[in-house]
Amino acid sequence: MNAVPRQKLVVIGNGMAGMRTVEELLAIAPARYDITVFGAEPHPNYNRIMLSSVLAGEKQVDDIVINSRAWYAENGITLHTGDPVVAINRAAKTVSSATGLVVTYDRLLLATGSKPLMPPLPGLDLPGVVAFRDIADVEKMLDAAEKQQRAVVIGGGLLGLEAAWGLKRRGMPVALVHLMPTLMERQLDVEAGGLLQKDLTERGLHFFTSGQTEEIMGAEEGCAKGVKLTDGREIPADLVVVAIGIRPNVDLAKAAGLDINRGIEVGDDMATSDPAIFSVGECVEHRGQIFGLVAPIWEQAKVCASRLAGRDEAHYETPPLSTRLKITGIDVFSAGQLAAQDEADEELVYRDTARGIYKKLVIRSDRVVGAVMYGDVADGSWYFQLIREKADVSAIRDRMIFGQAYADTGCKGHGGGVNVAAMSDDAQVCGCNGVSKGAIVKAITEKGLTSLDEVKAHTKASASCGQCASVVQAILAHVTGEVVESKAAGMCGCTDLSHDEVRKEILRQELKNQDAVRSALGWRHADGCAKCRPALNYYLLCAWPAEYVDDYQSRFINERAHANIQKDGTYSVIPRMWGGLTNPTELRAIADVVDKFKIPTVKVTGGQRLDLLGVRKEDLPAVWADLGKAGLVSGHGYAKGLRTVKTCVGSEWCRFGTQDSTGLGVKLEKMMWGSWTPHKVKLAVSGCPRNCAEATIKDMGVVCVEAGYDISVGGNGGIELRGTDHLVRVATEAEVLEYCAAFMQIYREEAHYLERTAPWVERVGMDYVTKRVVEDEEGRKAAHARFLFSQKYAQTDPWAERASGAVDAHEFKTLAEVG
Amino acid sequence: MQDWIKIGHMNDIPRLGARTVQTAKGDVAVFRTSDDDIFALFNRCPHKGGPLSEGIVSGHVVVCPLHSWTIDLETGQATAPDKGCTRPVESKVVDGQVWLKLETAKKVAHG
Numbered sequence: 001m002n003a004v005p006r007q008k009l010v011v012i013g014n015g016m017a018g019m020r021t022v023e024e025l026l027a028i029a030p031a032r033y034d035i036t037v038f039g040a041e042p043h044p045n046y047n048r049i050m051l052s053s054v055l056a057g058e059k060q061v062d063d064i065v066i067n068s069r070a071w072y073a074e075n076g077i078t079l080h081t082g083d084p085v086v087a088i089n090r091a092a093k094t095v096s097s098a099t100g101l102v103v104t105y106d107r108l109l110l111a112t113g114s115k116p117l118m119p120p121l122p123g124l125d126l127p128g129v130v131a132f133r134d135i136a137d138v139e140k141m142l143d144a145a146e147k148q149q150r151a152v153v154i155g156g157g158l159l160g161l162e163a164a165w166g167l168k169r170r171g172m173p174v175a176l177v178h179l180m181p182t183l184m185e186r187q188l189d190v191e192a193g194g195l196l197q198k199d200l201t202e203r204g205l206h207f208f209t210s211g212q213t214e215e216i217m218g219a220e221e222g223c224a225k226g227v228k229l230t231d232g233r234e235i236p237a238d239l240v241v242v243a244i245g246i247r248p249n250v251d252l253a254k255a256a257g258l259d260i261n262r263g264i265e266v267g268d269d270m271a272t273s274d275p276a277i278f279s280v281g282e283c284v285e286h287r288g289q290i291f292g293l294v295a296p297i298w299e300q301a302k303v304c305a306s307r308l309a310g311r312d313e314a315h316y317e318t319p320p321l322s323t324r325l326k327i328t329g330i331d332v333f334s335a336g337q338l339a340a341q342d343e344a345d346e347e348l349v350y351r352d353t354a355r356g357i358y359k360k361l362v363i364r365s366d367r368v369v370g371a372v373m374y375g376d377v378a379d380g381s382w383y384f385q386l387i388r389e390k391a392d393v394s395a396i397r398d399r400m401i402f403g404q405a406y407a408d409t410g411c412k413g414h415g416g417g418v419n420v421a422a423m424s425d426d427a428q429v430c431g432c433n434g435v436s437k438g439a440i441v442k443a444i445t446e447k448g449l450t451s452l453d454e455v456k457a458h459t460k461a462s463a464s465c466g467q468c469a470s471v472v473q474a475i476l477a478h479v480t481g482e483v484v485e486s487k488a489a490g491m492c493g494c495t496d497l498s499h500d501e502v503r504k505e506i507l508r509q510e511l512k513n514q515d516a517v518r519s520a521l522g523w524r525h526a527d528g529c530a531k532c533r534p535a536l537n538y539y540l541l542c543a544w545p546a547e548y549v550d551d552y553q554s555r556f557i558n559e560r561a562h563a564n565i566q567k568d569g570t571y572s573v574i575p576r577m578w579g580g581l582t583n584p585t586e587l588r589a590i591a592d593v594v595d596k597f598k599i600p601t602v603k604v605t606g607g608q609r610l611d612l613l614g615v616r617k618e619d620l621p622a623v624w625a626d627l628g629k630a631g632l633v634s635g636h637g638y639a640k641g642l643r644t645v646k647t648c649v650g651s652e653w654c655r656f657g658t659q660d661s662t663g664l665g666v667k668l669e670k671m672m673w674g675s676w677t678p679h680k681v682k683l684a685v686s687g688c689p690r691n692c693a694e695a696t697i698k699d700m701g702v703v704c705v706e707a708g709y710d711i712s713v714g715g716n717g718g719i720e721l722r723g724t725d726h727l728v729r730v731a732t733e734a735e736v737l738e739y740c741a742a743f744m745q746i747y748r749e750e751a752h753y754l755e756r757t758a759p760w761v762e763r764v765g766m767d768y769v770t771k772r773v774v775e776d777e778e779g780r781k782a783a784h785a786r787f788l789f790s791q792k793y794a795q796t797d798p799w800a801e802r803a804s805g806a807v808d809a810h811e812f813k814t815l816a817e818v819g
Numbered sequence: 820m821q822d823w824i825k826i827g828h829m830n831d832i833p834r835l836g837a838r839t840v841q842t843a844k845g846d847v848a849v850f851r852t853s854d855d856d857i858f859a860l861f862n863r864c865p866h867k868g869g870p871l872s873e874g875i876v877s878g879h880v881v882v883c884p885l886h887s888w889t890i891d892l893e894t895g896q897a898t899a900p901d902k903g904c905t906r907p908v909e910s911k912v913v914d915g916q917v918w919l920k921l922e923t924a925k926k927v928a929h930g
Contacts, residue, residue: 526853530874530889533877569869810833814838816827818841
């Protein structure tokens with residue numbers, strides 16, 4: 001494995017650009033280098049962009065750490081913090097640090113970042129004057145805020161405004177001095193800059209625009225006491241923050257004799273004038289341009305990592321840039337040209353002064369070349385996309401200023417009825433993993449993602465339950481400006497065949513085990529993967545119920561261990577209670593088991609069963625054995641199979657009940673228990689239209705009426721709530737059983753693995769379901785028969801098998817104990 | 820102090836499956852791949868500590884049962900874009916017997 005000796009990579013600079021490069025490098029060539037990192041600051045690397053949030057009290061320093069020290073250790077990186085490199089010896093290929101360390105390198109990465117730009121002002125070296133660059137600066141500012149002092153910020157760009165706002169949030173009176181008449185004049189036009197100044201003035205900031213600082217005045221005891229402008233105005237202050245910009249930090253590179261202009265000059269391969277030395281980030285100058293925003297720097301990191309990994313094809317090109325301001329509640333967006341530059345350019349402007357909304361698009365030859373937005377920036381990423389793609393907008397020109405949702409009469413921008421264009425950036429899209437729209441948009445734009453799978457991989461959105469996939473898809477379409485077809489994608493990375501195609505081939509070629517499927521259909525990986533194996537296992541089981549031998553290792557742990565894995569690695573056990581009924585013997589047995597095995601929690605589930613939570617895996621067989629003695633069997637509460645049939649008390653007890661819903665629930669459950677299905681299946685039977693069993697949000701629901709039974713299907717009470725569609729009204733219990741079994745079997749045979757009945761019904765259409773189950777009597781009876789046939793093989797109690805010790809005994813025992 | 824310790828026969832571990840070994844430093848998951856390679860990792864997913872021994876094994880990776888992180892059996896590294904690593908344990912197979920190089924608590928003799 002390690003025949004090639006590792007090379008030595010030394011990284012100077014422990015900031016965002018350097019560490020992003022290292023992360024990218026580890027991802028593509030983890031074993032190529034022994035890496036040593038020198039950082040001048042005493043901290044592990046942190047997200048400098050978020051310093052303004054720390055200053056504003058919205059985040060703690062710990063929250064903005066990107067990689068902890070443990071990360072460096074885990075990746076075998078030697079980290080020297082608080083020890084800046086002071087010299088590079090290119091001839092000897094060594095670097096020397098302030099504490100005297102000398103480290104040799106094969107490749108050197110300079111990521112020395114930038115320094116605050118300091119104008120030549122008298123008084124700049126007084127105590128109380130700080131820049132806004134690192135954690136130490138923020139600590140000085142917080143200290144001043146605590147002492148209730150007054151602040152002046154010099155600089156009305158992004159950095160200065162964020163500093164001023166943070167200090168204001170900390171309770172300081174803040175004045176801001178800006179050389180130009182308009183705030184953020186490099187990102188905003190006069191109109192938007194004016195709205196910004198108005199908003200911030202209303203929030204209590206004081207502005208001195210067109211204000212040139214002459215000197216920082218000192219008090220007698222030597223501290224800063226104010227700022228004097230050239231027009232004679234004096235502003236008192238105890239803290240003066242200078243935030244007028246940054247300049248590349250090139251001292252070390254210059255001393256080492258590298259080519260320097262404003263920044264360290266690099267080529268498209270991110271190499272400096274010395275081919276063994278690379279450079280990324282704010283210290284760099286590429287084709288005359290220097291960098292202060294993060295998006296181009298991420299791109300540099302990617303290219304640099306590819307080059308360090310020995311790949312020659314990567315070239316850096318500065319992407320178009322867009323700007324946002326991180327002041328809570330103030331929405332500003334700009335990209336490209338800020339204004340028309342000649343007669344050929346046109347401007348589209350939307351202005352709503354009362355609501356504080358302003359939008360401007362700059363158009364040149366039917367293309368958007370610039371966008372400035374204030375107050376409502378929801379469509380910023382769309383405009384940005386139009387700019388990057390140089391899209392012809394003549395067809396949507398009359399509507400585009402109102403946003404994508406209006407401009408597009410087609411379905412773009414809508415996901416399952418959700419207007420993603422109007423959704424705010426902090427709206428949570430993925431509830432399982434807590435991913436906001438903003439995070440998804442950011443990942444798509446920064447990483448150039450183009451598919452749902454990539455978005456899933458990078459953000460985790462829709463990577464758990466997947467219910468938000470359609471919204472994520474819509475966001476993707478919205479940001480990339482392309483209608484992403486929900487084409488029948490391959491099952492997984494092992495094959496391009498769709499679920500439907502695989503199922504068809506299993507039957508047509510009579511493929512009866514997984515190896516046969518994978519070799520006949522040209523799988524890319526001999527073992528398959530964690531996605532396709534459970535699906536194939538199910539498809540084969542459904543196709544050949546009498547012949548296929550279940551593949552234990554292709555089941556998710558819940559089904560393999562016949563209990564539900566919980567967050568701490570313990571399991572939960574749900575005994576079956578037919579139709580929700582129980583009795584004293586069962587309750588006693590459950591109580592005894594809870595005592596005996598010290599089970600911490602007993603919970604009634606939404607499906608009327610008792611859930612015993614926190615059972616240790618090794619106790620499972622014994623727990624099942626004890627429950628089995630009282631006649632309790634597996635409730636399959638862990639299975640992609642029939643879970644529960646919920647009931648109300650019906651005609652037996654209820655004064656409104658029209659039929660014996662409890663009894664019918666038991667009959668349905670006795671018919672269907674043990675069946676494996678594409679996803680979990682839940683049923684309910686209500687005794688009257690009051691519907692106490694909530695039958696109309698189940699996969700199959702029966703509502704008893706005087707005249708018989710209303711059967712409805714395709715309901716889901718999960719994340720995406722869906723009421724059932726009415727299937728049929730029948731007169732007898734026997735018919736209920738026949739129709740339900742037929743529906744279940746057709747779903748079993750035709751749905752995709754992990755597709756619940758609700759999306760399946762929506763995909764194939766209710767007309768199709770009605771045709772198959774209601775109108776085609778012969779087909780219905782045949783499906784009913786096929787279901788009952790497969791049930792002959794499915795209805796064995798897995799708990800009893802395992803409690804006996806005869807099946808899968810190793811699953812519940814450790815192999816050895818050591819020490 | 821690390822020692823080679825025999826923990827059982829390869830056939831005690833199901834193909835494409837895992838068994839656990841309890842150690843003073845925590846459980847170690849011992850995996851057997853379809854080509855009968857043996858790998859051992861500390862049994863905690865770098866994400867939220869999920870028991871990797873319960874995951875689905877294919878090729879030389881295991882997918883954590885809690886949140887589907889994919890972990891490389893050889894290195895313990897999470898597959899990009901996830902980041903993190905669980906510590907691998909050195910293993911060898913001699914005559915079908917599986918050996919792990921594990922920390923052993925040396926008893927100190929008193930008196």
